[in-house]
Amino acid sequence: MWNRRIGSNSLVCNPLRNGDRRVSAVSTRARPPSGIPHLQPVSCCEPIQWRFHSSPCGRKDSVNHFQILAASPVPMATPLIAGLAVAAAALAGRYSIQAWNAYKARPVVPRMRKFYEGGFQPTMTRREAALILGVRETASAEKVKEAHKRVMVANHPDAGGSHYLASKINEAKDVMTGKTKGGGSAF
Amino acid sequence: MAGRLLANLIVMGGTVVGRAMLQAYRQAIVNANKTGAAQEAINGIRRASKAMTEQEARQILGISENSTWEEIVQKYDTMFERNNKNGSFYLQSKVHRAKECLEPLYQKPDVLN
Numbered sequence: 001m002w003n004r005r006i007g008s009n010s011l012v013c014n015p016l017r018n019g020d021r022r023v024s025a026v027s028t029r030a031r032p033p034s035g036i037p038h039l040q041p042v043s044c045c046e047p048i049q050w051r052f053h054s055s056p057c058g059r060k061d062s063v064n065h066f067q068i069l070a071a072s073p074v075p076m077a078t079p080l081i082a083g084l085a086v087a088a089a090a091l092a093g094r095y096s097i098q099a100w101n102a103y104k105a106r107p108v109v110p111r112m113r114k115f116y117e118g119g120f121q122p123t124m125t126r127r128e129a130a131l132i133l134g135v136r137e138t139a140s141a142e143k144v145k146e147a148h149k150r151v152m153v154a155n156h157p158d159a160g161g162s163h164y165l166a167s168k169i170n171e172a173k174d175v176m177t178g179k180t181k182g183g184g185s186a187f
Numbered sequence: 188m189a190g191r192l193l194a195n196l197i198v199m200g201g202t203v204v205g206r207a208m209l210q211a212y213r214q215a216i217v218n219a220n221k222t223g224a225a226q227e228a229i230n231g232i233r234r235a236s237k238a239m240t241e242q243e244a245r246q247i248l249g250i251s252e253n254s255t256w257e258e259i260v261q262k263y264d265t266m267f268e269r270n271n272k273n274g275s276f277y278l279q280s281k282v283h284r285a286k287e288c289l290e291p292l293y294q295k296p297d298v299l300n
Contacts, residue, residue: 115279115280115283115284117284119243119247119284126222127222131275132277134275134277147275151270151273151274153273154269154274155266155269155270160262160265160266161249161266161269162248162249163246163249164246165247165266165278165281168278
């Protein structure tokens with residue numbers, strides 16, 4: 001009995017729903033000019049109008065916006081950037097030419113080193129010996145011999161050199177090879 | 188507790204650093220003694236105010252007291268160029284300084300003459 005009643009309720013509801021739809025459709029179709037006094041037609045008409053107005057307006061707006069975004073920046077920016085690029089290239093070329101001319105016209109100035117001050121030390125040290133021969137203080141015996149030969153040829157007394165320098169060079173070789181004791185201790 | 192630990196760390200660190208510095212100083216003295224830098228430094232102090240002597244300059248250029256300025260210049264040019272090519276910069280410096288030392292002695296008579 002209860003089941004039957006529930007079934008009867010559902011049967012009753014269905015036609016009501018159908019009835020509502022039919023009524024709303026009829027009202028919109030039948031009474032568009034006299035829709036003001038009725039609340040339901042007004043509420044129904046508003047969303048319909050909104051829908052119809054919004055979609056085409058939205059589309060048009062989007063199209064216009066896209067056109068503006070796509071079209072306007074490109075023609076405005078390209079000529080300016082192109083102009084700046086050309087100007088920069090021209091300036092670079094001019095500077096390059098000037099630099100090349102200046103480089104070609106430069107005078108040849110040798111690099112001057114400051115000469116060592118004063119004369120030889122009273123007692124020759126390993127450091128001074130290395131400087132005289134033009135080698136490192138830790139040079140090997142072979143390099144010392146080679147340097148000694150080279151410097152002696154340049155300062156030989158028989159070829160324009162002096163006996164004093166020759167003796168200094170020989171003493172330097174002895175100090176470097178350890179044949180002579182180095183300078184006395186400073187402490 | 189934390190303060191004591193921190194103090195211990197500081198003391199230990201200071202000890203280690205002190206020992207390291209002492210050892211480095213000793214090693215520096217040994218190196219200076221070996222290479223003659225210390226001796227050179229002491230001589231340098233005296234050399235700073237003292238220039239090359241005339242006798243040494245004459246010996247370096249291989250000239251006598253009777254040589255003329257032209258001979259000195261020629262000798263100087265020869266030795267300078269030879270040391271520039273095959274010699275050493277140190278000897279070149281000494282030759283240059285020798286000429287500088289002798290220049291005032293020979294320029295005065297020229298000016299007077």
